[in-house]
Amino acid sequence: MDFIPVNRPIVGEEEKKAVLDVVSSGMLVNASYEGGRHVRAFEGKVRKLVGAKHVVAVNSGTAALHTALMALGMKRGDEVIVPSFTFVATANVVLACGAKPVFVDIKEDYNMDPSAFKKAITKRTKAVIPVHIYGYPADMDEIRETAAAKSVKVIEDAAESLGATYKGTQTGKLSDAGCFSLYATKVVTSGEGGAISTDDDELADMLRLVRNHGQVHGYDSRHLGFNYRLPEMSAALASVQMDRLDGFLRARARNAKYLTERVAATDGARFTQDAADRTHVFYLYTLYLRKNREKILKALNGAGVGAAVYWHIPVHKTPLYVKLGYGRKKLRRSESAAGHVLSLPVYPGLSESDLERVAGEFLKAARANL
Ligand SMILES: Cc1ncc(COP(=O)(O)O)c(C=O)c1O
Numbered sequence: 232m233d234f235i236p237v238n239r240p241i242v243g244e245e246e247k248k249a250v251l252d253v254v255s256s257g258m259l260v261n262a263s264y265e266g267g268r269h270v271r272a273f274e275g276k277v278r279k280l281v282g283a284k285h286v287v288a289v290n291s292g293t294a295a296l297h298t299a300l301m302a303l304g305m306k307r308g309d310e311v312i313v314p315s316f317t318f319v320a321t322a323n324v325v326l327a328c329g330a331k332p333v334f335v336d337i338k339e340d341y342n343m344d345p346s347a348f349k350k351a352i353t354k355r356t357k358a359v360i361p362v363h364i365y366g367y368p369a370d371m372d373e374i375r376e377t378a379a380a381k382s383v384k385v386i387e388d389a390a391e392s393l394g395a396t397y398k399g400t401q402t403g404k405l406s407d408a409g410c411f412s413l414y415a416t417k418v419v420t421s422g423e424g425g426a427i428s429t430d431d432d433e434l435a436d437m438l439r440l441v442r443n444h445g446q447v448h449g450y451d452s453r454h455l456g457f458n459y460r461l462p463e464m465s466a467a468l469a470s471v472q473m474d475r476l477d478g479f480l481r482a483r484a485r486n487a488k489y490l491t492e493r494v495a496a497t498d499g500a501r502f503t504q505d506a507a508d509r510t511h512v513f514y515l516y517t518l519y520l521r522k523n524r525e526k527i528l529k530a531l532n533g534a535g536v537g538a539a540v541y542w543h544i545p546v547h548k549t550p551l552y553v554k555l556g557y558g559r560k561k562l563r564r565s566e567s568a569a570g571h572v573l574s575l576p577v578y579p580g581l582s583e584s585d586l587e588r589v590a591g592e593f594l595k596a597a598r599a600n601l
Pocket of ligand 1: 291
């Protein structure tokens with residue numbers, strides 16, 4: 232029987248044609264402040280979805296976060312509050328600015344705990360980066376309210392949440408800057424890629440400068456920047472994917488509903504991302520397992536179901552951050568999540584029989600181990 236991976240991109244004939252058209256045109260990149268034709272078309276589609284005034288495409292989600300921090304002026308001595316239960320990029324970009332990541336704990340839904348954020352603020356705090364973990368929006372009202380009172384900038388790490396909404400508003404529109412990833416497994420992909428949304432004209436200008444070595448007309452660098460441009464081929468691919476987003480999200484939601492009905496009520500397993508005031512894009516469908524996570528993971532993988540763990544180690548416990556002196560910090564919920572979460576396949580390309588197999592194998596493994 233075929234192995235069912237935990238995630239698989241859907242890239243079809245239209246995407247292939249869009250990429251080949253760019254290759255045939257010979258215009259692979261447009262190294263300008265505005266970006267090329269396909270970059271601008273892609274940006275327009277994200278702008279429309281998110282409802283933001285500006286969208287700036289870049290070549291990864293990491294680049295999106297780094298560009299946003301740089302454009303907001305983060306520098307040595309500044310503190311940026313981040314969750315530890317996230318992909319390491321969320322914190323690495325803070326280090327890349329010479330600033331200091333300050334790790335805080337999460338809630339049961341794996342998103343930043345707004346009260347932990349509030350407690351971690353100091354005179355040096357310049358920004359906070361809530362992450363919409365697995366595609367499920369964080370408590371943005373509380374985070375924004377605290378941030379506004381303390382003049383702290385808010386950057387959403389929306390790498391996993393393109394299309395998700397919080398109280399009716401799209402993620403990426405809930406802060407000073409929203410950062411998306413177009414990595415291969417994300418809800419919309421171009422292999423590698425990213426985008427930043429903002430309503431702020433000046434910030435958008437700065438984002439475009441940072442993306443292009445600080446240049447407007449070429450060889451006129453006026454700000455520190457890098458080559459964070461999205462290639463035209465990638466933009467053309469991502470543009471077609473944007474047209475398919477509604478269908479992708481419907482399929483993810485349908486698959487998640489099936490999994491919830493079949494497996495989430497299992498004794499010893501919990502699904503915790505289900506508040507009624509926000510929508511989940513189900514980049515990942517993740518359960519909290521009371522015990523024996525590794526055994527269940529092994530059983531599923533052995534049965535051809537590519538369940539996986541995001542993430543085994545909270546960022547502050549990774550070797551780099553331990554070396555930097557963060558290792559002794561106690562973040563109870565982050566550490567507990569890292570030891571107990573398990574993500575099941577939920578991607579749009581799953582067939583009904585795939586889903587039955589995922590649920591069936593999970594229930595079998597759970598009965599033996601939970
Ligand atoms: C939460 C989170 N932040 C940041 C990133 C970085 O995005 P990218 O891999 O496109 O650089 C990712 C994805 O990999 C992510 O899941």
